[in-house]
Amino acid sequence: MEYFIIILIRRQVVALPTAAQYFDKIEADDLMLYGSNCLVLFYGAAGGYSYTRIGKLSSTDGLAKAVGNGATTVTFEKPAYRFFRLVANVD
Numbered sequence: 535m536e537y538f539i540i541i542l543i544r545r546q547v548v549a550l551p552t553a554a555q556y557f558d559k560i561e562a563d564d565l566m567l568y569g570s571n572c573l574v575l576f577y578g579a580a581g582g583y584s585y586t587r588i589g590k591l592s593s594t595d596g597l598a599k600a601v602g603n604g605a606t607t608v609t610f611e612k613p614a615y616r617f618f619r620l621v622a623n624v625d
Contacts, residue, residue: 549570
């Protein structure tokens with residue numbers, strides 16, 4: 535079973551670079567771009583699709599539980615330092 539969150543980008547501030555590659559195996563901590571406006575956050579192993587690798591999460595601990603079966607809000611924040619922080623809230 536594949537576990538992932540699809541995040542459609544409604545308002546892009548900057549164009550995201552696309553360089554899609556086929557991945558046989560995707561790790562549980564991968565953040566990928568599908569097309570040019572769809573981020574996919576994996577919290578379980580997957581594979582067999584073409585994506586542009588955006589980055590990796592430092593930890594997926596508790597993410598599957600936070601996502602659950604309900605609606606989830608995912609926010610990307612860029613603090614003063616160079617790494618992004620991901621916040622996931624269950625509605």
